[in-house]
Amino acid sequence: MQRTVWSAALAAGLLLSAGCGSAAGPGSDSGGPGGKIVVWDWKSGDPKAAGYVREAKADFARKHPGVAVEFVAQPFEQYYTLLGAAIQAGKGPDVVLFNGGGQLRDRTDALTPLDAYVGEDRQRLAGWEAFTKAGKVYAEPVTLQGHPIYLNEDLYRKAGLDPDAPAATWDAFVRDCATIAQKTGARCFALGNKEGIGIQFWLSALGSAALTPQEYDDWIAGRRDWTSPNVRKVFELWRQAGESGLNTDGANSTAMFNDAFAAFSSGKAANVIGLMSDVGHWKDFAEFLTPENVGVRTAPVVTPAAKPSLPYDGGIGYAVAKWAKDPKLAADLVRSLTSPGALKAFSLDSGAIAADTTIDASAGGPAVESIVSEVKTGKPALHVALGSKTIDLMGRLSQQLLSGSATVDDVLRQLAESDKTG
Structure with a gap:
């Protein structure tokens, strides 16, 4: 059965890569006049990205007027399966969009290092670490992705609480959630974990409030201690939040995108761990x-020695496939996709926090100003440091924790084993 499914996926990927006119395919000539560079992503079909794509194409056309660029927007839920089929076959698109972290790092054998091409972009862009492996850069960051805790300031005020001075500790935060529930009927957190994604947000948003600074740095560096009492606290609080009714109902059957975010937007919960990118973020909410009712806060302190900060990394970034006929030309397109004009358009139209640190985001209002200011002291997100296999396992185990079919100790043991084997 598994062989049949994989064969079908492989066939679908090869058919798609051939049909889209990949530069690696027969008859193409990406290096000369009339050639074509093919890009796979899941963003270019979004109306919010239309201005971004237009600006990137224009920037590239000024440098390479004889080369066409074709964007092929793939469905995100099938994206990495289709990409895996192309990698298996050794041909497909020239330029590929990736999420930062494990999805890219697990596939660097199929990518071209970009260190020789990034130039001054090194200084202008932030978020490089999420697209780096063994000291080599494999993609240029387009956005920054992080997990702020958003709050509905109107609900806080209706409960008699000051949204500008939210509870600083976890215990006080839980007490405030009880007050909000009593006065407004709203839950503490809007949560969706149908895809197992909710635990990623939870780990990264609360991690800096539970781990000591040294534990946090060790985790990012790959020296993760899954037996640490502070790591255990993060998963224990996940379990307790479900058992004590802090979350909106049916978290395991609720999609994070976009049902959980819709629950927050409709006032069913006072808080949500959201994103900095162009969905589930300040602009959507x-x-x-209304902008004046969307607040942003760092996590309430769980461990006294912890120093809460905004967790963020490079969000999405474009890479060059190793089979591209002209890597330098493809890398030039990547640079156009991260050019100031393109990223400014993406930021304005979608509300994403662009990787370009020179863009003025103050027009977005108080929430985005707060996020941008916290980027200066933020640290990489904990879940991004994990491999994709461990991420997938954590998603499944998090559902079992919420349902009561697994213990925290068993979950941590399995995650430690997975993390050790890569």
């Missing part, structure tokens, strides 16, 4: 709650 402001459309329903």
